[in-house]
Amino acid sequence: MALSPTLLTSLGARVLPAAIAGRASPVLAMGDRLLTGTDERAASLRMAGFAFSIRIASAAIGFLSQIVLARLLGAYEYGIFSVVFVAALLSGGLACLGMQTAALKFVATYRASGDLE
Numbered sequence: 001m002a003l004s005p006t007l008l009t010s011l012g013a014r015v016l017p018a019a020i021a022g023r024a025s026p027v028l029a030m031g032d033r034l035l036t037g038t039d040e041r042a043a044s045l046r047m048a049g050f051a052f053s054i055r056i057a058s059a060a061i062g063f064l065s066q067i068v069l070a071r072l073l074g075a076y077e078y079g080i081f082s083v084v085f086v087a088a089l090l091s092g093g094l095a096c097l098g099m100q101t102a103a104l105k106f107v108a109t110y111r112a113s114g115d116l117e
Contacts (some may be wrong), residue, residue: 008032
């Protein structure tokens with residue numbers, strides 16, 4: 001199913017009052033270009049929006065799971081879980097030792113110089 005190039009603009013004209021639809025039409029047109037655009041900017045904005053929505057959903061799931069665990073476990077058990085969880089997060093963050101940053105730097109440097117091999 002292909003999206004109409006004026007999906008948000010036509011939806012705004014039908015749903016919103018005329019005064020608000022007139023003022024919102026530039027924003028809705030920008031949303032249409034984002035959703036249906038085929039250029040690199042629209043594609044990268046779509047991918048960034050998708051990644052951002054995944055991060056938001058992950059944070060919401062993490063927040064809700066902490067509430068459920070706090071309700072199910074007692075104070076002592078939840079305290080032990082929290083200490084172990086924080087220790088795992090800290091050790092996981094330190095385990096990389098900056099390798100991602102080094103890889104980004106050196107791959108970009110080698111790609112710019114043409115010396116990838």
